[in-house]
Amino acid sequence: MKNLANIKLDPRTYMIITMIGSIYMFALNDIGFYIFFAIVTIIFSFHKKLGILRFILSYSMLSMLKYIFMTYFSTEISVYFTLFIYIMQRMYPIFMLGIIVIHLSPGKIIASFRKMKLSEQIVMPLTVAMRFLPTIMQDFSDIRKAAKIRSINLTIWHPIRSYEYLLMPILLRSLTTADELSASIMTKGISYDCVKTSYHQIKFQPIDLIIIFCSVIFPLGGML
Protein backbone atom coordinates (compact mmCIF):
# COMPACT_ATOMS: atom_id res chain seq x y z
CA MET A 1 0.00 0.00 0.00
CA LYS A 2 2.90 2.31 0.83
CA ASN A 3 4.40 1.67 -2.61
CA LEU A 4 1.11 2.38 -4.34
CA ALA A 5 0.91 5.80 -2.71
CA ASN A 6 4.28 6.68 -4.25
CA ILE A 7 3.07 6.19 -7.81
CA LYS A 8 2.56 9.52 -9.55
CA LEU A 9 0.67 9.50 -12.82
CA ASP A 10 0.74 12.15 -15.51
CA PRO A 11 -2.38 14.40 -15.11
CA ARG A 12 -3.16 13.75 -18.78
CA THR A 13 -3.57 10.05 -17.94
CA TYR A 14 -6.48 10.89 -15.62
CA MET A 15 -8.07 13.01 -18.32
CA ILE A 16 -7.69 10.28 -20.95
CA ILE A 17 -9.19 7.65 -18.62
CA THR A 18 -12.06 10.02 -17.79
CA MET A 19 -12.81 10.34 -21.51
CA ILE A 20 -12.61 6.56 -21.93
CA GLY A 21 -14.89 6.15 -18.89
CA SER A 22 -17.44 8.57 -20.28
CA ILE A 23 -17.65 6.53 -23.47
CA TYR A 24 -17.78 3.23 -21.55
CA MET A 25 -20.11 4.49 -18.81
CA PHE A 26 -23.34 3.06 -20.19
CA ALA A 27 -21.96 1.02 -23.07
CA LEU A 28 -20.37 -1.68 -20.90
CA ASN A 29 -22.17 -4.66 -19.43
CA ASP A 30 -21.94 -5.28 -15.67
CA ILE A 31 -18.71 -7.33 -15.82
CA GLY A 32 -16.99 -4.80 -18.06
CA PHE A 33 -18.12 -1.98 -15.77
CA TYR A 34 -16.82 -3.72 -12.62
CA ILE A 35 -13.43 -4.27 -14.29
CA PHE A 36 -13.25 -0.57 -15.20
CA PHE A 37 -14.39 0.40 -11.69
CA ALA A 38 -11.67 -1.86 -10.20
CA ILE A 39 -8.99 -0.18 -12.35
CA VAL A 40 -10.19 3.29 -11.26
CA THR A 41 -10.26 2.15 -7.62
CA ILE A 42 -6.62 1.04 -7.92
CA ILE A 43 -5.71 4.41 -9.46
CA PHE A 44 -7.62 6.18 -6.68
CA SER A 45 -5.69 4.22 -4.05
CA PHE A 46 -2.49 5.93 -5.33
CA HIS A 47 -3.90 9.05 -3.62
CA LYS A 48 -3.96 8.10 0.03
CA LYS A 49 -5.20 11.51 1.23
CA LEU A 50 -8.44 11.28 -0.77
CA GLY A 51 -9.68 8.31 1.25
CA ILE A 52 -10.70 5.37 -0.89
CA LEU A 53 -12.63 3.74 1.96
CA ARG A 54 -15.51 6.22 2.02
CA PHE A 55 -16.08 5.65 -1.71
CA ILE A 56 -16.16 1.88 -1.33
CA LEU A 57 -18.50 2.22 1.66
CA SER A 58 -20.87 4.63 -0.06
CA TYR A 59 -20.90 2.44 -3.19
CA SER A 60 -21.75 -0.60 -1.08
CA MET A 61 -24.52 1.30 0.69
CA LEU A 62 -26.01 2.32 -2.65
CA SER A 63 -25.89 -1.33 -3.77
CA MET A 64 -27.73 -2.37 -0.62
CA LEU A 65 -30.31 0.36 -1.11
CA LYS A 66 -30.83 -0.72 -4.72
CA TYR A 67 -31.28 -4.33 -3.62
CA ILE A 68 -33.88 -3.30 -1.01
CA PHE A 69 -35.81 -1.20 -3.53
CA MET A 70 -35.74 -3.96 -6.14
CA THR A 71 -36.71 -6.76 -3.73
CA TYR A 72 -39.23 -5.24 -1.32
CA PHE A 73 -40.92 -2.46 -3.27
CA SER A 74 -42.62 -2.47 -6.63
CA THR A 75 -44.11 1.01 -6.93
CA GLU A 76 -43.32 3.50 -9.69
CA ILE A 77 -41.34 5.62 -7.24
CA SER A 78 -39.15 2.66 -6.27
CA VAL A 79 -38.42 1.98 -9.96
CA TYR A 80 -37.40 5.64 -10.31
CA PHE A 81 -35.11 5.41 -7.26
CA THR A 82 -33.58 2.15 -8.49
CA LEU A 83 -32.81 3.76 -11.85
CA PHE A 84 -31.39 6.84 -10.11
CA ILE A 85 -29.09 4.70 -7.94
CA TYR A 86 -28.03 2.69 -10.99
CA ILE A 87 -27.05 5.88 -12.86
CA MET A 88 -25.15 7.17 -9.83
CA GLN A 89 -23.24 3.92 -9.49
CA ARG A 90 -22.35 3.92 -13.16
CA MET A 91 -20.97 7.45 -12.78
CA TYR A 92 -18.85 6.55 -9.73
CA PRO A 93 -15.58 5.94 -11.64
CA ILE A 94 -15.95 9.33 -13.37
CA PHE A 95 -16.64 11.04 -10.00
CA MET A 96 -13.54 9.41 -8.53
CA LEU A 97 -11.33 10.47 -11.43
CA GLY A 98 -12.84 13.97 -11.28
CA ILE A 99 -11.98 14.18 -7.58
CA ILE A 100 -8.38 13.20 -8.32
CA VAL A 101 -8.12 15.85 -11.05
CA ILE A 102 -9.56 18.71 -8.97
CA HIS A 103 -7.22 17.84 -6.11
CA LEU A 104 -4.11 18.04 -8.28
CA SER A 105 -1.98 21.13 -7.71
CA PRO A 106 -2.83 24.02 -10.11
CA GLY A 107 0.83 24.06 -11.19
CA LYS A 108 0.58 20.47 -12.37
CA ILE A 109 -2.68 21.11 -14.21
CA ILE A 110 -1.27 24.20 -15.93
CA ALA A 111 1.88 22.31 -16.94
CA SER A 112 -0.11 19.42 -18.41
CA PHE A 113 -2.45 21.73 -20.35
CA ARG A 114 0.60 23.58 -21.72
CA LYS A 115 2.03 20.24 -22.78
CA MET A 116 -1.24 19.61 -24.64
CA LYS A 117 -0.52 22.87 -26.54
CA LEU A 118 -3.72 24.53 -25.32
CA SER A 119 -3.84 28.31 -25.69
CA GLU A 120 -2.78 30.26 -22.58
CA GLN A 121 -6.15 32.08 -22.70
CA ILE A 122 -7.94 28.77 -22.24
CA VAL A 123 -5.45 27.24 -19.80
CA MET A 124 -5.80 30.01 -17.22
CA PRO A 125 -9.62 30.11 -16.79
CA LEU A 126 -9.83 26.33 -17.07
CA THR A 127 -7.30 25.83 -14.28
CA VAL A 128 -9.04 28.44 -12.13
CA ALA A 129 -12.40 26.75 -12.76
CA MET A 130 -11.05 23.33 -11.80
CA ARG A 131 -9.35 24.71 -8.72
CA PHE A 132 -12.46 26.59 -7.59
CA LEU A 133 -15.04 23.84 -8.16
CA PRO A 134 -14.74 22.37 -4.63
CA THR A 135 -14.18 25.81 -3.04
CA ILE A 136 -17.35 27.28 -4.48
CA MET A 137 -19.44 24.29 -3.44
CA GLN A 138 -18.08 24.79 0.08
CA ASP A 139 -18.90 28.54 -0.18
CA PHE A 140 -22.55 27.79 -0.95
CA SER A 141 -22.74 25.62 2.12
CA ASP A 142 -20.99 28.28 4.29
CA ILE A 143 -23.38 31.00 3.13
CA ARG A 144 -26.38 28.86 4.00
CA LYS A 145 -24.97 28.33 7.49
CA ALA A 146 -24.17 32.05 7.88
CA ALA A 147 -27.72 32.93 6.83
CA LYS A 148 -29.09 30.50 9.38
CA ILE A 149 -27.01 32.09 12.16
CA ARG A 150 -28.43 35.51 11.22
CA SER A 151 -31.96 34.02 11.22
CA ILE A 152 -32.36 34.61 7.49
CA ASN A 153 -34.49 31.82 6.12
CA LEU A 154 -33.49 30.73 2.63
CA THR A 155 -36.79 29.11 1.72
CA ILE A 156 -38.71 28.20 -1.40
CA TRP A 157 -41.52 30.54 -0.27
CA HIS A 158 -39.33 33.58 -1.06
CA PRO A 159 -37.45 32.22 -4.07
CA ILE A 160 -36.02 35.48 -5.48
CA ARG A 161 -34.91 36.85 -2.12
CA SER A 162 -33.42 33.50 -1.09
CA TYR A 163 -31.58 33.14 -4.38
CA GLU A 164 -30.26 36.69 -4.12
CA TYR A 165 -28.97 36.10 -0.58
CA LEU A 166 -27.32 32.88 -1.67
CA LEU A 167 -25.83 33.98 -4.99
CA MET A 168 -24.72 37.58 -4.54
CA PRO A 169 -22.22 37.00 -1.69
CA ILE A 170 -20.56 34.28 -3.78
CA LEU A 171 -20.34 36.46 -6.89
CA LEU A 172 -19.06 39.52 -5.02
CA ARG A 173 -16.55 37.44 -3.09
CA SER A 174 -15.43 35.84 -6.36
CA LEU A 175 -14.65 39.27 -7.78
CA THR A 176 -12.43 40.01 -4.79
CA THR A 177 -10.80 36.58 -5.13
CA ALA A 178 -10.15 37.29 -8.82
CA ASP A 179 -8.37 40.53 -7.85
CA GLU A 180 -6.15 38.77 -5.34
CA LEU A 181 -5.46 35.77 -7.52
CA SER A 182 -4.55 37.81 -10.59
CA ALA A 183 -2.21 39.99 -8.49
CA SER A 184 -0.62 36.83 -7.14
CA ILE A 185 -0.04 35.24 -10.55
CA MET A 186 1.24 38.51 -12.03
CA THR A 187 3.94 38.64 -9.37
CA LYS A 188 4.98 35.16 -10.46
CA GLY A 189 5.63 36.55 -13.93
CA ILE A 190 2.81 34.90 -15.85
CA SER A 191 2.43 37.86 -18.20
CA TYR A 192 6.14 37.82 -19.12
CA ASP A 193 6.34 36.90 -22.80
CA CYS A 194 8.63 33.88 -22.92
CA VAL A 195 8.54 30.09 -23.01
CA LYS A 196 7.16 28.97 -19.65
CA THR A 197 8.83 26.18 -17.75
CA SER A 198 7.40 24.24 -14.85
CA TYR A 199 8.62 22.80 -11.60
CA HIS A 200 6.52 19.71 -12.35
CA GLN A 201 7.89 17.32 -14.91
CA ILE A 202 5.04 16.26 -17.18
CA LYS A 203 5.91 13.13 -19.12
CA PHE A 204 4.16 9.86 -19.92
CA GLN A 205 5.90 7.06 -17.98
CA PRO A 206 5.52 3.33 -18.73
CA ILE A 207 3.01 3.09 -15.83
CA ASP A 208 0.78 5.71 -17.54
CA LEU A 209 0.75 3.72 -20.77
CA ILE A 210 0.06 0.45 -18.93
CA ILE A 211 -2.88 1.99 -17.06
CA ILE A 212 -4.35 3.55 -20.21
CA PHE A 213 -3.96 0.22 -22.03
CA CYS A 214 -5.62 -1.69 -19.18
CA SER A 215 -8.49 0.83 -18.97
CA VAL A 216 -9.22 0.46 -22.67
CA ILE A 217 -8.75 -3.29 -23.19
CA PHE A 218 -9.69 -5.09 -19.96
CA PRO A 219 -13.27 -3.75 -19.67
CA LEU A 220 -13.86 -4.75 -23.29
CA GLY A 221 -12.53 -8.21 -22.44
CA GLY A 222 -15.19 -8.45 -19.76
CA MET A 223 -17.86 -8.13 -22.44
CA LEU A 224 -16.73 -11.25 -24.33
Next chain:
Amino acid sequence: MLKELNKKDLVIIGIFSVISMIVSFVASSITMVSVTFAMYAGSAFGALLVGPVYLILLKKVPKRGTVFLYYTIQGILYALMGMWIMLIIVVPLAIILEIIMIVTSYHKRFWIDFNYVIGQAIYALHGAFMLYLFGEQYIRDNFTDMMGDEGIDLMVRFYYKPIMVIIILGITAALAYLGTLLGHHFIKKHIDEKDEELS
Protein backbone atom coordinates in the same frame (compact mmCIF):
# COMPACT_ATOMS: atom_id res chain seq x y z
CA MET B 1 -9.80 37.73 -30.40
CA LEU B 2 -8.76 36.56 -26.90
CA LYS B 3 -5.80 38.96 -26.69
CA GLU B 4 -7.96 41.77 -25.28
CA LEU B 5 -8.51 39.79 -22.07
CA ASN B 6 -6.03 40.39 -19.27
CA LYS B 7 -5.15 37.87 -16.54
CA LYS B 8 -7.78 39.18 -14.12
CA ASP B 9 -10.48 38.86 -16.79
CA LEU B 10 -9.44 35.25 -17.42
CA VAL B 11 -9.65 34.45 -13.71
CA ILE B 12 -13.12 36.05 -13.45
CA ILE B 13 -14.32 34.06 -16.48
CA GLY B 14 -13.01 30.82 -14.94
CA ILE B 15 -14.74 31.40 -11.60
CA PHE B 16 -18.04 32.54 -13.13
CA SER B 17 -18.09 29.59 -15.54
CA VAL B 18 -17.85 27.16 -12.67
CA ILE B 19 -20.54 29.01 -10.64
CA SER B 20 -22.85 28.86 -13.69
CA MET B 21 -22.25 25.15 -14.04
CA ILE B 22 -23.08 24.45 -10.40
CA VAL B 23 -26.24 26.61 -10.48
CA SER B 24 -27.37 25.09 -13.77
CA PHE B 25 -26.71 21.55 -12.51
CA VAL B 26 -28.71 22.13 -9.31
CA ALA B 27 -31.60 23.72 -11.26
CA SER B 28 -31.74 20.80 -13.72
CA SER B 29 -31.61 18.26 -10.88
CA ILE B 30 -34.70 19.82 -9.31
CA THR B 31 -36.69 19.24 -12.51
CA MET B 32 -35.64 15.57 -12.63
CA VAL B 33 -38.59 14.58 -10.41
CA SER B 34 -40.39 13.75 -13.65
CA VAL B 35 -38.78 12.87 -17.00
CA THR B 36 -41.50 14.71 -18.96
CA PHE B 37 -41.13 17.83 -16.83
CA ALA B 38 -37.33 17.64 -17.19
CA MET B 39 -37.72 17.49 -21.00
CA TYR B 40 -39.75 20.70 -21.00
CA ALA B 41 -38.07 22.65 -18.26
CA GLY B 42 -34.71 21.04 -17.43
CA SER B 43 -32.59 23.66 -19.15
CA ALA B 44 -35.17 26.43 -18.75
CA PHE B 45 -34.81 26.55 -14.95
CA GLY B 46 -31.06 26.63 -15.38
CA ALA B 47 -31.46 29.54 -17.83
CA LEU B 48 -33.54 31.45 -15.27
CA LEU B 49 -31.02 31.04 -12.46
CA VAL B 50 -27.82 31.45 -14.46
CA GLY B 51 -29.02 34.77 -15.97
CA PRO B 52 -27.67 36.96 -13.13
CA VAL B 53 -24.28 35.19 -13.21
CA TYR B 54 -23.92 35.74 -16.97
CA LEU B 55 -24.99 39.37 -16.84
CA ILE B 56 -22.67 40.24 -13.97
CA LEU B 57 -19.83 38.53 -15.84
CA LEU B 58 -20.47 40.64 -18.94
CA LYS B 59 -20.81 43.75 -16.78
CA LYS B 60 -17.35 43.10 -15.30
CA VAL B 61 -15.65 41.78 -18.44
CA PRO B 62 -17.29 43.39 -21.49
CA LYS B 63 -14.52 42.35 -23.88
CA ARG B 64 -14.16 40.26 -27.01
CA GLY B 65 -13.73 36.58 -26.24
CA THR B 66 -15.62 36.56 -22.93
CA VAL B 67 -18.68 34.75 -24.27
CA PHE B 68 -16.57 32.26 -26.23
CA LEU B 69 -14.43 31.41 -23.21
CA TYR B 70 -17.41 31.25 -20.83
CA TYR B 71 -19.15 28.56 -22.88
CA THR B 72 -15.97 26.74 -23.95
CA ILE B 73 -14.69 26.37 -20.38
CA GLN B 74 -18.03 24.85 -19.39
CA GLY B 75 -17.86 22.49 -22.38
CA ILE B 76 -14.36 21.31 -21.41
CA LEU B 77 -15.43 20.86 -17.78
CA TYR B 78 -18.43 18.80 -18.90
CA ALA B 79 -16.08 16.69 -21.03
CA LEU B 80 -13.75 16.15 -18.06
CA MET B 81 -16.77 15.12 -16.00
CA GLY B 82 -17.58 12.44 -18.53
CA MET B 83 -20.05 14.24 -20.80
CA TRP B 84 -17.78 14.62 -23.83
CA ILE B 85 -20.78 14.98 -26.16
CA MET B 86 -21.45 18.40 -24.61
CA LEU B 87 -18.13 19.66 -26.00
CA ILE B 88 -19.27 18.96 -29.57
CA ILE B 89 -22.42 21.00 -28.97
CA VAL B 90 -21.08 23.79 -26.75
CA VAL B 91 -17.99 24.84 -28.75
CA PRO B 92 -19.86 25.66 -32.02
CA LEU B 93 -22.49 27.43 -29.89
CA ALA B 94 -19.72 29.46 -28.20
CA ILE B 95 -18.34 30.51 -31.60
CA ILE B 96 -21.78 31.53 -32.91
CA LEU B 97 -22.59 33.55 -29.77
CA GLU B 98 -19.19 35.25 -29.81
CA ILE B 99 -19.67 36.26 -33.45
CA ILE B 100 -23.09 37.72 -32.56
CA MET B 101 -21.48 39.74 -29.74
CA ILE B 102 -18.62 40.96 -31.94
CA VAL B 103 -21.02 42.01 -34.71
CA THR B 104 -23.38 43.73 -32.23
CA SER B 105 -22.02 45.11 -28.94
CA TYR B 106 -20.68 43.98 -25.60
CA HIS B 107 -21.96 47.19 -24.02
CA LYS B 108 -25.61 47.37 -25.06
CA ARG B 109 -28.17 45.79 -22.75
CA PHE B 110 -30.45 44.64 -25.57
CA TRP B 111 -27.71 42.67 -27.36
CA ILE B 112 -26.40 41.11 -24.14
CA ASP B 113 -29.91 39.95 -23.24
CA PHE B 114 -30.56 38.79 -26.79
CA ASN B 115 -27.33 36.83 -26.83
CA TYR B 116 -28.11 35.14 -23.54
CA VAL B 117 -31.67 34.20 -24.56
CA ILE B 118 -30.53 32.80 -27.92
CA GLY B 119 -27.65 30.93 -26.29
CA GLN B 120 -29.81 29.30 -23.65
CA ALA B 121 -32.56 28.41 -26.12
CA ILE B 122 -30.07 26.60 -28.38
CA TYR B 123 -28.35 25.03 -25.37
CA ALA B 124 -31.72 23.66 -24.20
CA LEU B 125 -31.82 21.53 -27.32
CA HIS B 126 -28.53 19.73 -26.58
CA GLY B 127 -30.48 16.49 -26.15
CA ALA B 128 -32.07 16.99 -29.55
CA PHE B 129 -28.72 17.74 -31.21
CA MET B 130 -27.36 14.55 -29.69
CA LEU B 131 -30.26 12.65 -31.23
CA TYR B 132 -29.89 14.33 -34.65
CA LEU B 133 -26.09 13.88 -34.68
CA PHE B 134 -25.82 10.27 -33.55
CA GLY B 135 -29.22 8.89 -34.52
CA GLU B 136 -31.86 7.02 -32.55
CA GLN B 137 -30.05 3.65 -32.72
CA TYR B 138 -26.84 5.00 -31.16
CA ILE B 139 -28.82 6.52 -28.27
CA ARG B 140 -30.69 3.23 -27.75
CA ASP B 141 -27.45 1.23 -27.81
CA ASN B 142 -25.61 3.47 -25.36
CA PHE B 143 -28.14 5.17 -23.11
CA THR B 144 -30.95 2.64 -22.58
CA ASP B 145 -29.52 1.71 -19.17
CA MET B 146 -29.40 5.36 -18.18
CA MET B 147 -32.73 6.59 -19.50
CA GLY B 148 -34.73 3.41 -19.88
CA ASP B 149 -36.72 2.48 -23.00
CA GLU B 150 -39.56 4.77 -21.99
CA GLY B 151 -37.20 7.72 -21.53
CA ILE B 152 -35.70 7.22 -25.00
CA ASP B 153 -39.16 6.79 -26.57
CA LEU B 154 -40.16 10.04 -24.94
CA MET B 155 -36.99 11.75 -26.18
CA VAL B 156 -37.60 10.56 -29.76
CA ARG B 157 -41.26 11.56 -29.58
CA PHE B 158 -40.28 15.00 -28.28
CA TYR B 159 -37.38 15.93 -30.47
CA TYR B 160 -38.72 14.66 -33.79
CA LYS B 161 -41.87 16.76 -33.42
CA PRO B 162 -41.30 20.38 -34.50
CA ILE B 163 -44.09 21.64 -32.22
CA MET B 164 -42.40 20.12 -29.15
CA VAL B 165 -39.07 21.64 -30.13
CA ILE B 166 -40.77 25.02 -30.50
CA ILE B 167 -42.41 24.64 -27.07
CA ILE B 168 -39.06 23.80 -25.42
CA LEU B 169 -37.43 26.74 -27.20
CA GLY B 170 -40.28 29.03 -26.14
CA ILE B 171 -40.22 28.00 -22.45
CA THR B 172 -36.44 28.29 -22.26
CA ALA B 173 -36.36 31.65 -24.05
CA ALA B 174 -39.08 33.03 -21.74
CA LEU B 175 -37.33 31.88 -18.57
CA ALA B 176 -33.94 33.02 -19.90
CA TYR B 177 -35.44 36.47 -20.47
CA LEU B 178 -36.76 36.44 -16.88
CA GLY B 179 -33.23 35.47 -15.86
CA THR B 180 -31.85 38.59 -17.58
CA LEU B 181 -34.43 40.76 -15.77
CA LEU B 182 -33.37 39.19 -12.49
CA GLY B 183 -29.75 39.82 -13.44
CA HIS B 184 -30.37 43.51 -14.17
CA HIS B 185 -32.21 43.83 -10.86
CA PHE B 186 -29.25 42.32 -8.97
CA ILE B 187 -26.75 44.48 -10.89
CA LYS B 188 -28.69 47.64 -10.10
CA LYS B 189 -29.04 46.74 -6.44
CA HIS B 190 -25.60 45.32 -5.65
CA ILE B 191 -23.11 46.51 -8.23
CA ASP B 192 -24.24 49.90 -9.62
CA GLU B 193 -25.14 51.24 -6.17
CA LYS B 194 -21.82 50.06 -4.77
CA ASP B 195 -19.94 51.69 -7.65
CA GLU B 196 -21.86 54.94 -7.07
CA GLU B 197 -20.98 54.87 -3.38
CA LEU B 198 -17.33 54.34 -4.20
CA SER B 199 -17.28 57.15 -6.73
